[in-house]
C-alpha cells in the first residue's frame with residue numbers, strides 16, 4: 001500500500017495548514033538530524049502517547065529525537081485526506097473523551113490549548129436507530145435524554161437518572177483514593193450483558209448500553225465487562241469531545257510543543273533494531289540503516305510483540321519473553337471512510353430526521369455475544385452487526401467543504417479469516433458495500449449517490465498502516481484480566497521500565513492501555529523523570 005493509499009497525506013501537511021506542514025515535512029530525508037548526533041532520549045514511534053512522553057521530557061530540558069516509521073506522526077491519532085482534498089477524515093480515533101480527565105488536558109500542563117487544540121462537544125451526543133423504526137437519542141441536556149429513555153420505559157428512565165448519580169459518586173470515591181465498594185466490585189466483575197439485563201427492562205435501552213459499551217472492542221458478553229453498562233452514563237456526564245479540525249490536531253499540538261523545546265521529529269523512519277552496548281540499550285537502528293544514539297535512554301511505543309525481536313533474546317529474560325508470547329490480540333477493527341455530499345440522517349418515528357455526529361447500531365442485545373465465536377472460526381458475519389458511525393463534520397464544518405461531510409463507519413470483524421488475513425484484500429470492497437447498505441437501511445434518505453469517494457481499511461490494512469495495531473488490535477491487545485493494569489504488557493514489568501537497561505516502553509501495550517487517554521505517555525514520563533531524579537510536577541511548575 002503506498003503512503004497516499006494508506007491514508008497518509010502528502011508532505012504538504014496532514015491538515016493542509018501551514019503550521020501542520022512545518023511539522024511533518026521534516027522527513028528522515030529532508031530534516032537536519034545527523035545520525036552521528038546523540039540525543040538524551042530517542043523515542044521510537046510517534047503515537048500520541050510517545051509524543052506526550054517526548055513533550056514532557058523536552059519540557060524538562062532534555063534533547064529529544066522522535067523517529068516515526070510512517071510519513072506522518074500521530075499513529076491512531078491522525079487526520080488525513082485519503083478520499084478527496086478538503087475532506088479531513090480521522091484515520092483512526094475521533095473521540096477524545098477518555099483524555100479529558102488526564103491532567104495533560106485538565107490542567108493543560110503542556111500548553112496544548114495554545115497550540116491550536118480546541119474541543120467541540122457535539123449535541124446530540126449519540127443516536128441509535130432500531131429496526132422497528134424507533135430510536136433513542138442522547139442529548140447534552142439530561143432531562144431531554146431521560147425523556148428518550150421514557151419513550152421505551154419509565155422504569156428505565158428512572159434507572160438512567162439513578163445511574164448518573166451512582167457513577168458520579170463512584171468517580172468521586174475513586175478520586176479520593178477509596179477502593180470500590182463491594183457492590184461496585186460485583187458490578188465490575190459481571191458481564192456488561194448480564195448487568196444491562198439486570199438494570200433495564202427494555203431491549204432497546206439494553207441494546208443502546210451494550211452498543212456504546214463495546215466501542216472498546218470488547219463485547220459486553222465477557223465476564224469483567226460490567227462497567228460497559230455505565231459507558232453510556234459516562235457519555236452523558238462527559239460528552240463525546242472531538243478536536244476541532246480533526247483528531248490529529250492533538251498530535252500536531254504535541255509536535256509543536258516538542259519542537260518549541262528544541263526536539264526533533266523525523267518521519268518515514270521505521271526502527272528495525274535496538275542498539276545494545278554492554279548489555280544496555282544505547283540507541284536504535286532504522287530500516288534504512290541510519291543509527292541514532294541515545295545518551296540516556298530509548299523510549300519505545302513499538303508493539304511489544306515486535307519489540308522483543310529487536311534485541312537478543314537473552315537480554316529480555318525467559319519470563320518476560322514467555323509473557324509476551326502469551327499476549328493476545330483483541331477483536332480486530334475495520335474503518336470505512338467516505339467523502340459525502342450529505343450528512344447521514346436518520347428518520348425519527350414522530351416525523352422529521354436527525355443527523356448526529358455520532359451514532360451506533362445494535363439491533364438487539366444478544367447480537368453482542370457472537371463476536372468471539374466469529375473470531376474463533378474466522379468468519380465474516382454481517383447480519384445485524386454492531387457499528388459505530390462518525391459524521392464529525394456535522395459538529396465541525398471545518399472538516400469538509402461547505403455542505404459536504406466526512407463519514408466513518410467502524411466495527412469489529414475477524415482479522416484471522418479462515419482463508420487467511422490476506423483474504424481481506426479480496427473481500428474488503430464487497431464487505432464495505434454490504435455494511436453501507438445495512439447502514440442505509442436505517443437511514444433510507446441517504447442515497448449511494450451521496451458518496452463522492454471512499455477509502456476502505458480492513459483489519460489487515462489497519463495493521464499495515466500501523467504495526468503497533470498488531471493483528472488489527474487498535475488498543476494493541478485484548479482488554480481483560482490477563483492483560484490489564486499490572487499485567488500490561490507483562491506481569492512484573494508494568495512500570496514502563498523494560499528488562500534491558502536504558503529502554504522504556506509506553507503506548508497502548510502498557511497500562512492503562514489503548515484509546516486516546518495520554519495516560520501511558522504521561523505515566524512513562526513520570527517513571528523516566530523519577531529515574532533522572534526529577535518530578536513531573538516540578539517540570540510543569542517550571543513553566
Ligand SMILES: Cc1cc2nc3c(=O)[nH]c(=O)nc-3n(C[C@H](O)[C@H](O)[C@H](O)COP(=O)(O)OP(=O)(O)OC[C@H]3O[C@@H](n4cnc5c(N)ncnc54)[C@H](O)[C@@H]3O)c2cc1C
Nearest residue numbers: 045047048049069075076092093094095271508514515516
Ligand atoms: C478506526 C479506529 C477508531 C478508533 N476510535 C477511537 C476513538 O474514537 N477514541 C479513542 O480513544 N480511541 C480510538 N481508537 C483507538 C486509538 O486510536 C488507539 O488506541 C491509540 O491511538 C493508541 O495510541 P498510542 O499512542 O498508544 O499508539 P499508536 O497510536 O498506535 O501509535 C504508535 C506509533 O508508533 C509507530 N511505530 C510502530 N512501530 C514502529 C517502528 N518500528 N518504528 C517507528 N515507528 C513505529 C506507528 O507508526 C505509530 O505512529 C480507534 C482506533 C481505530 C483504528
